[in-house]
Amino acid sequence: MHDDELILGGHRFTSRLLLGTGKFSDAVTMLKALDASGAQIVTVALRRFNRERSEDDLAAPLLARKHLTLMPNTSGARTAAEAVKAAHIARDLCGSPFVKVEIHPNPHHLMPDPIETYEASRTLARDGFVVMPYMPADPVLAKRLEEAGCASVMPLGSAIGSGQGLATAELLRLIVRDSRIPVIVDAGLRSPSQAAAAMEMGCDAVLVNSAVAAAGDPPAMAAALARAVEAGRAARRAGLMDRGDSASATSPLTVFLTARPG
Amino acid sequence: MKLTVNGEERECRARTVLALIEEMGACAVRVAVLVNDDVIPAAQRADRILKEGDRVELVTFAAGG
Numbered sequence: 054m055h056d057d058e059l060i061l062g063g064h065r066f067t068s069r070l071l072l073g074t075g076k077f078s079d080a081v082t083m084l085k086a087l088d089a090s091g092a093q094i095v096t097v098a099l100r101r102f103n104r105e106r107s108e109d110d111l112a113a114p115l116l117a118r119k120h121l122t123l124m125p126n127t128s129g130a131r132t133a134a135e136a137v138k139a140a141h142i143a144r145d146l147c148g149s150p151f152v153k154v155e156i157h158p159n160p161h162h163l164m165p166d167p168i169e170t171y172e173a174s175r176t177l178a179r180d181g182f183v184v185m186p187y188m189p190a191d192p193v194l195a196k197r198l199e200e201a202g203c204a205s206v207m208p209l210g211s212a213i214g215s216g217q218g219l220a221t222a223e224l225l226r227l228i229v230r231d232s233r234i235p236v237i238v239d240a241g242l243r244s245p246s247q248a249a250a251a252m253e254m255g256c257d258a259v260l261v262n263s264a265v266a267a268a269g270d271p272p273a274m275a276a277a278l279a280r281a282v283e284a285g286r287a288a289r290r291a292g293l294m295d296r297g298d299s300a301s302a303t304s305p306l307t308v309f310l311t312a313r314p315g
Numbered sequence: 316m317k318l319t320v321n322g323e324e325r326e327c328r329a330r331t332v333l334a335l336i337e338e339m340g341a342c343a344v345r346v347a348v349l350v351n352d353d354v355i356p357a358a359q360r361a362d363r364i365l366k367e368g369d370r371v372e373l374v375t376f377a378a379g380g
Binding site: 074075080097100101103116125126138147263 | 321352354373374376377
């Protein structure tokens with residue numbers, strides 16, 4: 054729907070499904086899934102160049118897809134300074150102004166460091182990046198990041214790769230309620246129904262990776278997720294019915310079908 | 316000269332950043348280059364002279380979410 058664009062830092066998108074490129078069994082499957090998803094924003098990470106691994110040239114097929122915007126993440130950074138450095142390296146590599154600020158020091162839970170994330174986001178917003186911070190689902194932090202100049206906030210649904218879904222649903226609702234910038238649920242989603250639920254509760258987009266990469270048929274799952282995001286968004290715009298404590302009949306209750314005695 | 320490239324000390328023939336990229340087999344791949352923490356944009360690589368002991372990082376994209 055071109056009258057319902059997602060606007061991030063002035064850039065306009067029609068797809069509300071963002072996709073990560075990690076954990077796919079191979080590059081061909083990843084590209085098929087990406088194409089099936091209709092995603093226009095795709096995340097990548099950074100690594101040291103290694104001559105023996107040069108067959109993994111990820112950039113070329115992604116840059117060849119002209120409808121795609123690359124969103125490098127700062128995964129591996131443990132501090133704001135490292136994340137800022139990673140963002141500048143990534144911008145030199147591909148020219149994209151987008152950066153996913155991703156700072157998670159503990160590999161067991163991969164929860165984002167709120168303090169380093171805030172510091173990095175503030176610096177990078179000042180440096181002209183379109184800052185997309187991966188954050189805990191904290192409504193106060195969300196407003197601080199908005200005030201710091203981020204283009205969106207990306208609160209987690211649950212731990213990265215856990216498939217635990219929208220464990221933070223009530224916090225997400227609070228974030229959505231007060232946010233003046235797009236809210237993109239990022240991490241922990243497992244299924245199209247969860248993606249649709251996130252959109253129904255008012256989130257502006259979802260970012261998935263494991264839900265597609267670890268699915269039995271990643272391209273098929275990517276297509277299903279795309280439909281779910283569209284359905285959830287359309288439902289939100291159509292206005293869901295109220296939820297009640299008791300029944301509310303939809304058919305007349307007039308009694309005329311009584312059986313004759315005898 | 317001795318350089319540290321991607322964390323490893325090595326003896327390199329290259330004298331410029333561009334020559335080092337070739338020496339490391341990174342011509343065909345999009346890489347970012349840092350010399351002592353400074354990003355060296357593509358336009359400057361032919362002219363940037365390397366010094367003994369410089370720390371060089373060659374960075375490329377990886378799959379990630």
